[in-house]
Amino acid sequence: MKKIILAFALMTLCLSVNAQKMNNDNKKIAAIEDRIALKNIVDTFSVLADVKDVKNQVLLFTENAEVSSVNNGQTGTTFIGRKQIGEAFAGFLNLFDVVYHINGQQTVTLNGNKASGISYCQVVLIGTENNKKMKTTMGVIYHDEYVKENGHWLINKRQSNFTWTEKTEMKP
Template sequence: MTLDMLTAKNELRDLIDAYASLGDEKKIADVMGLFTPDATYTVYINGTMVASTSGTKTLEEEFSGHAAQVNAYFTLNGQHTVHVDSDTATGVSFTQIKMIRPSEGADILTDYSVRYDDEYVRLNGRWLIKERTGHFIIVEARPLTN
C-alpha cells in the first residue's frame, strides 16, 4: 500500500467522522459542505426505501427538519472499508446512532444500527460524499429512563 493510498483512506475516515460529529452538533450547513452539490442520499429501513434526496439544497432542508425534531444525537462510527481508485472511492461504514426525541411528554430514545454504502470523489484536493445510502438495519425505540 502506497503513502497516497494510506493518506486517502485516512482522509476518507476523517470525512465520515466529520459527518457524524457535525451531525451530532446539528451543524447542518457544515454537514452539507461534506457533500458534492449534486449528492444523493437514500435511506432504507428494514430493506424498504423510505427516502431519496438529491442536491445539497434539498438535503439541507430535510436534515434541518429532522434535526429540529431531535433533542440530542450521539453517533459512534465503527469499521470503515474503502476502495480508492485515483480521485474516486467507494466505502462501507457501520454506525450506531442514538437519538432522543420528545413524544407525549416523554423522551424517546431510538437506537439505529446503520450500514452506509458510499461513493466519494476528490475535488480540488478534498474528499466529498457523492452518494450515500443508509441501510437502517436495526431500529429500536423506547422511553428514556435516567
C-alpha cells in the same frame, strides 16, 4: 573501459530500482492519506450531525450529491443536491434534543479520484413523543461513493441503510 561501462550500467540500474521503489512508496503514502481523509469525512459527518451543524455538514457532499435511505428493507426518499440534503437533515435532526453517533469499522476501495466505502454506525436519538422522553437507537450501514474534487474528498452518493431500531422510554 569494460569495468567503467559495467559500473555505469550497475549504477543506472540501482538508480532506476530506487526511483521505482520511491514511486511505489509515494503511491502507498497517497493511498494511506486518502483512506485517512475518507475516514475523516465519515467521522466529521457524524460530529456535525451531533451538534446539528447542517450548514457545514452538507459541505462534505458534492454540489449534486445524492442521499437515499433504506429502513428495514424499505426504500425511502432520495434527496439530490446540497439544498435538498440540508433541508432533509435539518428537518430530521430538529426532531431530537440529543443526537449521538458512534462510528465503527469502515472499508474503502480506492480508484484514482473516486472511491467507494462502507461504514458502520450506531445512532442514538433522544426526543419527546407524547410527553414522554424517548431514546431511539439505530444500527446504520452507510454505502458511500466518493470523489476527489480540487484535492479534497467529498461524498457523491450515500445510501443510509437503517438495519435495526430499538425505541425505549427514558425514566426521569
